Amino acid sequence: MSRHRLVRQLDLDDYSYDDDEEDEEEYDEEYGDEEGEQAPPTLDEYLSSLKLSDGKVTELLGAVEQVRELIGGGHADAEVADALLYYKMDAHKTVNWFLEKGTQFFLSRAN
Numbered sequence: 490m491s492r493h494r495l496v497r498q499l500d501l502d503d504y505s506y507d508d509d510e511e512d513e514e515e516y517d518e519e520y521g522d523e524e525g526e527q528a529p530p531t532l533d534e535y536l537s538s539l540k541l542s543d544g545k546v547t548e549l550l551g552a553v554e555q556v557r558e559l560i561g562g563g564h565a566d567a568e569v570a571d572a573l574l575y576y577k578m579d580a581h582k583t584v585n586w587f588l589e590k591g592t593q594f595f596l597s598r599a600n
Contacts, residue, residue, distance in 0.1 A: 553573065556572075
């Protein structure tokens, strides 16, 4: 019963919760969002890290637009560009990979 007295005597003013939002924002900036994932880089950040020629960048941007028209939103442009480079700029293989990835995601949620 002594525990109950301690709880009743607890002064909530001693505990400040105002800093929680600031701490959460700092954590998210450093480590990613609430799920613990890092935010994907922007397309410009991704392209600058690759050091591609101007012609290759133009070709990649055109292919990103083609894939984006077919798969819609839901994927970062940098993710699309990365998949295109993996499949050697083959838009059809890239679209198939994204569609298969989405199908696997929905099937896993159904179980």
